[in-house]
Amino acid sequence: MHKQTIKTSTIHYDVIVGEGLLTDIAQFLPKNYENVLIVSDDVVEKLYAEKLANNLSHIKNVNMTSVPAGEGSKSIDKYFELLTEAINHKLDRKSLIIALGGGMVGDLAGFVAATYMRGIDFIQVPTTILAHDSSVGGKVAINHPKGKNLIGNFYPPVAVIYDVTTLRSLPASEIRSGYAEVVKHGLISEESFFNEVLKVDLTKPLDPDVTVEQLQKGIAVKANIVEKDERESNIRKFLNFGHTLGHAIESEMGYGQITHGEAVAIGMLFALKVSQENYNISLPYNELYQWLAANNYPLMINWPGPDMLIDKMKLDKKSENAIVQMVLLEEVGKPSIVNIDDHNLRIQLENFIRELGSL
Numbered sequence: 241m242h243k244q245t246i247k248t249s250t251i252h253y254d255v256i257v258g259e260g261l262l263t264d265i266a267q268f269l270p271k272n273y274e275n276v277l278i279v280s281d282d283v284v285e286k287l288y289a290e291k292l293a294n295n296l297s298h299i300k301n302v303n304m305t306s307v308p309a310g311e312g313s314k315s316i317d318k319y320f321e322l323l324t325e326a327i328n329h330k331l332d333r334k335s336l337i338i339a340l341g342g343g344m345v346g347d348l349a350g351f352v353a354a355t356y357m358r359g360i361d362f363i364q365v366p367t368t369i370l371a372h373d374s375s376v377g378g379k380v381a382i383n384h385p386k387g388k389n390l391i392g393n394f395y396p397p398v399a400v401i402y403d404v405t406t407l408r409s410l411p412a413s414e415i416r417s418g419y420a421e422v423v424k425h426g427l428i429s430e431e432s433f434f435n436e437v438l439k440v441d442l443t444k445p446l447d448p449d450v451t452v453e454q455l456q457k458g459i460a461v462k463a464n465i466v467e468k469d470e471r472e473s474n475i476r477k478f479l480n481f482g483h484t485l486g487h488a489i490e491s492e493m494g495y496g497q498i499t500h501g502e503a504v505a506i507g508m509l510f511a512l513k514v515s516q517e518n519y520n521i522s523l524p525y526n527e528l529y530q531w532l533a534a535n536n537y538p539l540m541i542n543w544p545g546p547d548m549l550i551d552k553m554k555l556d557k558k559s560e561n562a563i564v565q566m567v568l569l570e571e572v573g574k575p576s577i578v579n580i581d582d583h584n585l586r587i588q589l590e591n592f593i594r595e596l597g598s599l
């Protein structure tokens with residue numbers, strides 16, 4: 241078991257990573273709670289909710305609820321339904337919400353916790369590779385049809401309890417999706433970490449020791465940034481590498497048509513391309529492209545038109561006065577935030593789409 245404490249100006253919380261933590265979760269609760277609502281999706285609920293609940297039998301009221309699996313549930317409708325569940329189960333300001341699942345559940349249940357009675361405690365119990373990223377740092381949100389995560393808050397959990405044995409049941413598509421964020425953590429932090437990640441072959445069974453070590457490294461990269469800039473005034477934007485285009489693709493194609501990680505993977509390729517042009521340097525674009533292709537990331541997608549994508553990129557939360565901001569790399573491990581004017585963005589995007597090809 242490995243414990244890392246995240247210390248921001250407003251809160252300290254532990255991120256505990258280990259095998260079999262679900263059956264031992266009671267010891268990691270930071271307080272005594274009398275009323276707990278476990279929120280999951282209908283796939284994860286069947287796999288792990290009972291195991292979790294069994295370990296909370298000492299708590300007076302433990303209830304469980306779930307939303308349909310998939311990005312479509314990160315919606316205002318499901319958010320409202322969960323608030324109603326919280327009311328029906330008589331959650332009060334001393335109650336706890338446990339988000340059991342991947343980033344979708346974590347973001348959604350976290351936003352419910354952030355807003356129910358102006359905020360109650362919540363714990364992240366991540367079950368995907370991607371959630372090594374989403375469970376840490378306190379960004380909680382739901383999507384608007386017009387843009388990703390447009391409705392949300394910064395609302396850190398009181399603990400993150402990451403039972404990595406749950407990762408064994410992940411389908412290949414979700415291993416791939418999650419690994420995109422591990423690649424991101426490598427690219428924005430250290431070349432050696434990035435190179436290590438590119439040695440992983442996602443088409444073969446993962447080596448659990450390597451995976452857990454890389455997830456812990458990713459968490460450490462994120463923790464280091466979030467501790468200095470929790471509310472994204474400056475360096476937290478680095479964690480958005482690949483997301484300016486990635487989020488635009490997700491919302492323009494329709495939530496759930498492509499996974500978050502797959503869209504971010506394409507976004508990272510674009511960000512590398514723009515970085516190379518912008519700084520007149522060479523970056524491992526080809527290496528990343530080849531790794532993504534070899535690991536079956538969808539790189540030939542049914543591209544939405546560039547105008548639609550640019551409109552979505554302007555809605556990104558980093559934009560100011562409708563000027564698109566992208567996270568670029570001056571070198572691997574050295575991110576920077578750059579305004580990209582519309583004309584340049586359009587040319588770069590059209591060239592990129594042409595080069596990548598479409599269906």
Ligand SMILES: NC(=O)c1ccc[n+]([C@@H]2O[C@H](COP(=O)([O-])OP(=O)(O)OC[C@H]3O[C@@H](n4cnc5c(N)ncnc54)[C@H](O)[C@@H]3O)[C@@H](O)[C@H]2O)c1
Binds near residue numbers: 309342370375417
């Ligand atoms: N808050 C943040 O900082 C942050 C960071 C990155 C991503 N995100 C958000 O996270 C979301 C993506 O998260 P995700 O990739 O975990 O998706 P997800 O939560 O939708 O899970 C993906 C799929 O895997 C299934 N699943 C989850 N755990 C499983 C397990 N152990 N075994 C078998 N199946 C399992 C789910 O039912 C779902 O079908 C997006 O909404 C993205 O915007 C947020």
Ligand SMILES: O=C(O)C(=O)C[C@@H](O)[C@H](O)[C@H](O)COP(=O)(O)O
Binds near residue numbers: 377477487
């Ligand atoms: O934690 C962050 O900060 C990130 O940007 C991490 C991203 O991987 C994540 O997808 C996040 O939800 C994106 O945030 P947004 O502010 O662009 O919605």
Ligand SMILES: [Zn+2]
Binds near residue numbers: 373421483500
């Ligand atoms: Zn992300």
